[in-house]
Amino acid sequence: MTLLQVRDLSVRYEPKRQASLTAVDRVSLDIHDGEFVGLIGESGSGKSTLAMALLRLLERPGRISGGSITFDGHDITTASQDDLRVRRWRDIATVFQSSMNSLNPVMRVEAQFRDAIEEHSDLRGDAVRDRVRELFEMVMIDPKFMSAYPHELSGGMKQRVNLALALANRPRFVLLDEPTTGLDVVVQRSILDAVRRLQKELGFAVLFISHDIGTVMELSDRILVMYAGRLAEEQPASGLVADPLHPYSKGLLGSYGNPRAETVRVTYIPGRPPDLSRPLQGCRFAPRCPEAIERCTTVEPEFAPLGEGSVACHVARLQREPGPERVTGLPEPTRVFAGPEFVKTSEESDLARQAPVFLKVDGVSKVYERRRGLRVQRTQAVSGVGFELRRGEVTALVGQSGSGKTTLARMITGVDRPTSGSIRFTASDGQDIAVHGLRGRRLRDYRRHVQMVFQDPYSSLNPALPLRYALSRPLRNHRGLGAKEADSMAAELLETVALTPSSRFLDRYPHELSGGQRQRVVIARALAADPELIVADEPISSLDVSIRAEILELLQQLVRDHDLGVLYITHDLLSARLLADEIIVLNGGRVVEHGPALEVIRNPADDYTRTLLEAIPQPFERVG
Amino acid sequence: MSAGVAQSGTVDLPLGNVEEQFSASDTRWYRLVWSSTKARVGIIMLLGFILVAVFAPLIAPYEGTRTDFAPLLPPSGEHLLGTTTQGGDIFSQLVYGARVSLLVGLFGGIAATAIALVIGMISGYKEGSLTDDILSFVTNVALVVPVLPLMIVLVAYSEVRGVPLIVFVIGITSWAGHARAKRAQIITLRNRDFVTAAKFAGEGSGRIIFREIMPSMTSLVAAGFVGAATGAIGAEAGLSFLGLGDPNTVSWGTMLYQADAQGAVAQGLWLWVLVPGLVLALLITCLTFINFGVDLLSNPHLRED
Numbered sequence: 001m002t003l004l005q006v007r008d009l010s011v012r013y014e015p016k017r018q019a020s021l022t023a024v025d026r027v028s029l030d031i032h033d034g035e036f037v038g039l040i041g042e043s044g045s046g047k048s049t050l051a052m053a054l055l056r057l058l059e060r061p062g063r064i065s066g067g068s069i070t071f072d073g074h075d076i077t078t079a080s081q082d083d084l085r086v087r088r089w090r091d092i093a094t095v096f097q098s099s100m101n102s103l104n105p106v107m108r109v110e111a112q113f114r115d116a117i118e119e120h121s122d123l124r125g126d127a128v129r130d131r132v133r134e135l136f137e138m139v140m141i142d143p144k145f146m147s148a149y150p151h152e153l154s155g156g157m158k159q160r161v162n163l164a165l166a167l168a169n170r171p172r173f174v175l176l177d178e179p180t181t182g183l184d185v186v187v188q189r190s191i192l193d194a195v196r197r198l199q200k201e202l203g204f205a206v207l208f209i210s211h212d213i214g215t216v217m218e219l220s221d222r223i224l225v226m227y228a229g230r231l232a233e234e235q236p237a238s239g240l241v242a243d244p245l246h247p248y249s250k251g252l253l254g255s256y257g258n259p260r261a262e263t264v265r266v267t268y269i270p271g272r273p274p275d276l277s278r279p280l281q282g283c284r285f286a287p288r289c290p291e292a293i294e295r296c297t298t299v300e301p302e303f304a305p306l307g308e309g310s311v312a313c314h315v316a317r318l319q320r321e322p323g324p325e326r327v328t329g330l331p332e333p334t335r336v337f338a339g340p341e342f343v344k345t346s347e348e349s350d351l352a353r354q355a356p357v358f359l360k361v362d363g364v365s366k367v368y369e370r371r372r373g374l375r376v377q378r379t380q381a382v383s384g385v386g387f388e389l390r391r392g393e394v395t396a397l398v399g400q401s402g403s404g405k406t407t408l409a410r411m412i413t414g415v416d417r418p419t420s421g422s423i424r425f426t427a428s429d430g431q432d433i434a435v436h437g438l439r440g441r442r443l444r445d446y447r448r449h450v451q452m453v454f455q456d457p458y459s460s461l462n463p464a465l466p467l468r469y470a471l472s473r474p475l476r477n478h479r480g481l482g483a484k485e486a487d488s489m490a491a492e493l494l495e496t497v498a499l500t501p502s503s504r505f506l507d508r509y510p511h512e513l514s515g516g517q518r519q520r521v522v523i524a525r526a527l528a529a530d531p532e533l534i535v536a537d538e539p540i541s542s543l544d545v546s547i548r549a550e551i552l553e554l555l556q557q558l559v560r561d562h563d564l565g566v567l568y569i570t571h572d573l574l575s576a577r578l579l580a581d582e583i584i585v586l587n588g589g590r591v592v593e594h595g596p597a598l599e600v601i602r603n604p605a606d607d608y609t610r611t612l613l614e615a616i617p618q619p620f621e622r623v624g
Numbered sequence: 625m626s627a628g629v630a631q632s633g634t635v636d637l638p639l640g641n642v643e644e645q646f647s648a649s650d651t652r653w654y655r656l657v658w659s660s661t662k663a664r665v666g667i668i669m670l671l672g673f674i675l676v677a678v679f680a681p682l683i684a685p686y687e688g689t690r691t692d693f694a695p696l697l698p699p700s701g702e703h704l705l706g707t708t709t710q711g712g713d714i715f716s717q718l719v720y721g722a723r724v725s726l727l728v729g730l731f732g733g734i735a736a737t738a739i740a741l742v743i744g745m746i747s748g749y750k751e752g753s754l755t756d757d758i759l760s761f762v763t764n765v766a767l768v769v770p771v772l773p774l775m776i777v778l779v780a781y782s783e784v785r786g787v788p789l790i791v792f793v794i795g796i797t798s799w800a801g802h803a804r805a806k807r808a809q810i811i812t813l814r815n816r817d818f819v820t821a822a823k824f825a826g827e828g829s830g831r832i833i834f835r836e837i838m839p840s841m842t843s844l845v846a847a848g849f850v851g852a853a854t855g856a857i858g859a860e861a862g863l864s865f866l867g868l869g870d871p872n873t874v875s876w877g878t879m880l881y882q883a884d885a886q887g888a889v890a891q892g893l894w895l896w897v898l899v900p901g902l903v904l905a906l907l908i909t910c911l912t913f914i915n916f917g918v919d920l921l922s923n924p925h926l927r928e929d
Contacts, residue, residue, distance in 0.1 A: 525821065529826070
């Protein structure tokens with residue numbers, strides 16, 4: 001039976017001071033009782049706006065401008081908030097993206113459950129407590145945490161609590177909007193397993209929204225692909241893997257590779273989504289589409305059934321249901337995205353591992369001390385770690401948060417100093433630097449050799465300063481260039497990271513760029529000092545899956561062209577395999593495994609490495 | 625108050641390509657301030673005060689310091705608001721008084737903000753160090769010292785009277801609270817990645833504080849300045865009312881002082897008391913209104929969409 005029926009739903013944003021845009025455009029979908037539906041798309045594709053519209057939680061300047069939402073036979077498109085209050089949390093529940101913020105920080109967890117349960121049921125007193133205990137056991141949290149405040153729970157636990165809270169009144173429909181974004185791979189895996197298990201047991205319907213196609217593919221029965229506010233494709237999960245219809249789906253699928261293969265290939269989608277505040281003509285994906293034909297640029301494709309699913313693509317339709325008219329230039333049907341590709345072969349890695357050692361970490365430990373009154377609290381972040389980095393080689397440092405990988409990066413770059421042990425760096429001019437004792441001017445000089453790429457391109461560029469300033473400062477400080485030379489060099493750096501023509505970018509401010517472009521600027525700034533080693537701390541984890549490979553390729557190209565060494569820090573073994581020649585796995589501040597990338601992935605010797613490996617979504621293996 | 629990094633509100637919207645973003649970025653600071661009705665009223669009123677102060681010789685019929693008219697004349701065409709017991713023209717005094725208030729507001733505000741910025745920023749950036757301990761100690765001392773008695777003592781014992789002295793006294797007595805706010809603000813900003821990135825770019829502390837961090841605080845500095853200027857205007861009026869102003873210039877404070885000393889209320893000369901008090905209140909109100917607009921810069925959540 002159809003539980004949720006959406007017809008031609010459109011949502012418009014009409015801010016006062018900016019151009020209005022249609023973020024969700026004529027979207028129709030059905031969700032049946034007990035069905036698990038996935039919704040994927042890049043950021044900015046309108047998926048979260050659609051979610052907010054379905055929950056009727058849109059806030060100004062956004063509004064539903066057309067279409068209808070019917071839940072269980074009742075039209076809720078224009079229902080008043082009072083009518084909706086009865087349904088919310090009883091029929092429709094949700095888990096929001098930011099687990100950190102959706103629990104009330106000044107209320108005990110149990111009280112928050114009590115609110116939700118007492119509002120919608122006759123349970124009172126101890127009955128509520130029993131129900132909460134039952135819910136906690138369902139999501140596998142020790143019931144002793146019922147009386148805890150949210151800040152006493154870890155990120156993963158909070159999101160489990162949110163999930164339990166969503167299920168408190170046995171809803172028929174649960175909307176999950178990127179419920180695991182920002183969490184560790186292993187934690188992410190355990191939460192998604194819990195979602196799937198509970199959904200099977202309790203039989204509620206789910207709309208699971210994510211930009212991470214891998215997890216969606218693994219969990220969902222049916223998948224919707226959204227692009228630039230419109231649905232691009234709808235198919236059963238197995239169908240989407242076996243025979244993706246829309247080139248955009250192929251592009252998203254292409255961002256996953258098999259880490260165990262000798263040569264890994266990952267595609268990415270070049271370009272950016274269109275600006276929805278401007279009039280659009282033809283297919284919205286056409287400018288980025290490798291399969292586009294002439295018709296795509298003029299006629300907007302209808303979203304209509306084809307085979308087992310539905311698709312909005314001229315090419316897919318003509319390939320499968322050729323009409324009477326002849327269309328020239330129609331490409332051959334393909335399963336892969338014929339766009340740019342990132343390739344990593346094992347030969348390259350073998351070669352890189354012969355290079356000379358230039359950074360030696362030896363028996364390094366770090367203890368953080370926090371003074372609380374008279375007591376001193378000690379935290380051992382890193383203990384007895386030793387490894388070597390080679391010129392022109394990419395070494396990945398892999399581990400969960402709290403494994404000490406960021407602490408190590410801070411010590412290698414001289415931000416922090418080790419409690420014991422030594423870090424020695426040999427510069428290309430033969431100078432031997434003891435990194436563990438650097439400070440002041442000598443530390444500043446050391447950073448001519450070692451630079452850093454940060455995790456979040458949104459916070460690592462100063463919002464108040466133009467790119468010209470950000471790039472010319474390291475050139476002037478580290479290379480001693482004059483203002484004019486620094487200017488032309490800054491332009492050259494932007495060209496190196498493929499922001500062309502550089503004259504268009506130099507005077508821009510960071511907020512005018514997309515996430516991927518910002519990360520390119522951050523990389524360009526790191527290159528400005530002409531360093532020998534770049535420490536990249538999760539450089540792709542805050543970017544869309546579809547453009548991650550693009551940044552990886554840029555890094556790899558720089559390694560090749562500039563003979564750079566890269567220390568790549570990540571929680572994700574798949575991206576480590578893609579970029580790195582050598583992998584070091586950290587757990588609890590200790591090295592648990594160390595070896596050539598392919599070797600570590602294929603024959604993991606440590607249990608922890610195996611856990612990390614199993615957490616990688618494998619959409620292709622599930623189906624076949 | 626929020627973190628105050630300007631223009632962080634645009635990232636949620638789907639990004640178009642660069643050109644459109646550029647032309648569509650309609651969030652320039654002056655438009656934002658202007659978009660608030662209260663701020664608009666405040667700015668127009670303040671402009672009025674500034675015009676009066678600048679063109680005082682053209683607007684006022686007589687010199688503000690002239691006291692050779694007949695005393696206690698009622699309002700008339702020649703003396704719009706009448707004359708004082710010493711034979712001064714109240715309207716002319718009022719017009720010239722605007723100059724003193726605005727000058728003290730401007731320079732007192734600048735002095736207090738500058739001291740607060742340097743001390744607050746440095747101690748915040750070096751949080752936990754000896755420098756911070758010393759600067760924080762000085763700030764705390766300045767906070768607990770009773771400001772008004774200190775001002776009175778400083779002015780009463782000084783050899784010269786006049787606007788520069790008042791500005792100096794206001795500057796060194798009213799920076800502490802603002803310094804505290806700046807210190808707290810910079811502590812939240814200094815651990816941002818872009819500050820670490822600037823260290824990696826080889827920047828020194830001074831440049832990091834004043835080129836990298838301060839632009840993100842501009843709106844707060846502006847709000848602090850407007851607040852400090854308001855306080856300075858009030859302090860000047862207060863000191864003058866206590867008879868500590870410069871006897872050779874006319875300010876609204878000295879007008880009130882003289883009115884009070886001559887028992888103007890008891891004599892029924894209510895215009896003499898009411899008018900300077902009213903314009904003083906109006907000036908402070910318009911500065912407060914402007915601060916509503918400045919708040920929109922530092923706190924994007926207040927912007928109406």
